[in-house]
Amino acid sequence: SRVFQTFKDKVLALAVLGKEPLAAGLRLIASHIDAPxxxxxxxxxxxxxxxxxxxxxxxxxxxxxxxxxxxxxxxxxxxxxxxxxxxxxxxxxxxxxxxxxxxxxxxxxxxxxxxxxxxxxxxxxxxxxxxxxxxxxxxxxxxxxxxxxxxxxxxxxxxxxxxxxxxxxxxxxAEPARDVGLDRGIVGAYGQDDRVSAFCSLRAGLEVPPAKKNILLLFFDKEEIGSEGNTSARAQIIESFLERLFFLKKEPFSRKVLVRTLAETRALSADVAGALDPDYQEVHEKRNAPRLGYGLCLTKFTGSGGKYGSSDAHAEYLFWVRSLFNHQEVIWQTGELGKVDEGGGGTIAKFLAALGMDILDCGTPVLSMHSPFELVSKADLYMTYKGYKAFLTAP
Incomplete structure (x- = not known):
């Protein structure tokens, strides 16, 4: 019921095969495992x-x-x-x-x-x-x-x-992960952008039992340099792996079926969010900035300036995700990366959205992002895992 495949020893795909035909769409979570x-x-x-x-x-x-x-x-x-x-x-x-x-x-x-x-x-x-x-x-x-x-x-x-x-x-x-603070409420470690998301999605994917929906987890390379190359989210890895899954399930496969499958797929771009920095609050718009300890963050769009280079999730899909999390008692928040004209950044969401699927950025808030010692709240970490598991088991 679980199928693993690696690509070039840098990308991992994990599928949990369900009862539905693949053409009915999948529950997909994609993260990246490279780091600065x-x-x-x-x-x-x-x-x-x-x-x-x-x-x-x-x-x-x-x-x-x-x-x-x-x-x-x-x-x-x-x-x-x-x-x-x-x-x-x-x-x-x-x-x-x-x-x-x-x-x-x-x-x-x-x-x-x-x-x-x-x-x-x-x-x-x-x-x-x-x-x-x-x-x-x-x-x-x-x-x-x-x-x-x-x-x-x-x-x-x-x-x-x-x-x-x-x-x-x-x-x-060359430093191990450490508890941070007298209360040990924060994890400090290198590479939590985006391995914290990869960990949460992998654990959820290994724990969920096979059910109705087919599940696909993807762990990409090269996100930190713009998703270039044949191990990135821009490569045809999803299409190749889906073709294999159709073969394993003995279901008819064609280009038309592949396009319909991707269009029916619901996905999360599992990437971290830039948390409100207490010492540099001036670069954030605090009403729309994620905070440590407030749960996993739903990010409707990324990009910079006028949402340039962004995947902007549809209202209907964002409603479906927040309703799911509310029903499953997942603590969540929303946020975007800084003030409108302050800077910006992107994720792999736009590359997967180009395949036709609905997708939303959803991940753990991080302080000191892209530093050698990034910080995440253990409470947010748990809610990220809980949210991903709820998503994978949603009807």
Whole structure:
């Protein structure tokens, strides 16, 4: 009754097959599992002033200064010259070494950092990860510090420097999730945008029994860079997986049937909402700003300015969702991202809406979004799970 499929090892689809034909439409929840980070460049390894470094290219919308002088871990995939695939993780175990991007001492930072705009004070090309400080070989040798790093990688993983060219390696905060506050009411962790939604929807999808409606959960990649590429919400992943489901259920399939199925589908774009920040209330319109501790947030539209780049949910569908949550005693709120002309942002909702389905953004409010340590209320987290489960089991 449950069908799993991965795409390129970066996207997961989970279906819970119901009694109805697929053409009657599905209950669909889609989230994304990528997060802002520091990706390694293809030729990353170098040495400078007797230290070894990796060059990086940041991924997604970050405040660059937040990534300085903090412990980082390396995660990713390396394909060795012999074709062997390595899933590499360094920095997460208590006895692992960690990595870092060094910062300039304040005594010398006035001209090169402090007198500049915040967006310009830290250059992307200076987000270089410190790897090592011990040399290899005689003092008169060249590249001793870079070679010392490569020897460690070879001895431990069998890697040579050319393997880095085709590798996908990323640096992320090397910190576990923590309770925040004396009352432990908040979870602080990296990547809760949007893994908190992915967790809630996955748990709900694994718990619901097969029933009348067919259920589909999708966990996409590349949302943080505009949903580009063949593992994003813009790719034809939904169509491909639905075709497989029609085959498994032995139901007739055609392009016409696929279009009708998508048009009959009701969906949630499971993405987080920017919570009202107590110290920066001036960028929010407080009557329409989600707050920590007030439940999961229904966001009718996203985008920026005049709703540019937005999926704007229909009144009838928003009514159906709020009525469902009220009936199931799910605590919810509404909100949008900041004042009208303050900024903005988008989700995958508009890409799924283009397939014809009704869709609404619905997720957990977050403080410190896109930082290395994002904050969510445990109460909101529970209501997000409860809301997703209610949605999946709705008639």
């Amino acid at each position: 980070r520091l990706d390694l460049k293809q030729r990353p390894l170098y040495e400078e002033v007797d230290l070894a470094f990796f060059k990086t290219h940041y991924y997604g919308g970050i405040k660059k200064y937040q990534w300085l002088a903090r412990p980082l871990a390396l995660h990713g995939t390396v394909i060795k010259s012999n074709g062997e695939k390595i899933d590499l993780v360094i920095g997460e175990k208590p006895d692992d070494p960690v990595f870092t991007v060094s910062d300039l001492l304040p005594h010398l930072a006035r001209k090169v950092q402090m007198e500049k705009k915040l967006s310009e004070a830290i250059e992307g090309e200076k987000l270089n990860i410190l790897l090592g400080s011990l040399p290899l070989g005689p003092q008169e040798g060249k590249d001793r510090f870079r070679l010392a790093v490569m020897k460690i990688l070879y001895d431990r993983f069998g890697m040579v420097e050319e393997d880095l060219i085709s590798a996908e390696l990323e640096a992320v905060p």
